Amino acid sequence: MHTPNEAGVGGENGSPRDNESPGSAVWMWLEGLAGGLIAAGGLLIALPVLADLTDPLGLLSSTVVTFVAIVAWILVWGLVGTVRGRVKGAFN
Numbered sequence: 001m002h003t004p005n006e007a008g009v010g011g012e013n014g015s016p017r018d019n020e021s022p023g024s025a026v027w028m029w030l031e032g033l034a035g036g037l038i039a040a041g042g043l044l045i046a047l048p049v050l051a052d053l054t055d056p057l058g059l060l061s062s063t064v065v066t067f068v069a070i071v072a073w074i075l076v077w078g079l080v081g082t083v084r085g086r087v088k089g090a091f092n
Contacts, residue, residue, distance in 0.1 A: 032077050034080050042076075043068070050065055
């Protein structure tokens with residue numbers, strides 16, 4: 001039987017999030033907010049073009065615009081989180 005040296009601290013069975021500080025939840029909220037604001041700004045700039053491209057879809061055009069907005073938010077959120085992680089790792 002295999003017994004880990006430090007039970008419950010990281011390791012194969014532990015989650016990487018187990019070692020994060022409580023303040024990291026605030027950073028995740030800030031990353032999400034920043035991603036949403038950046039995506040919203042980009043969407044506002046691209047909205048006229050996006051509306052013209054989706055106009056032939058009729059009632060589905062609003063669904064496509066919403067889908068693009070959500071996907072943009074998730075991608076920018078991930079990008080902001082990745083950049084913050086790399087910068088944080090570079091200074092540690």
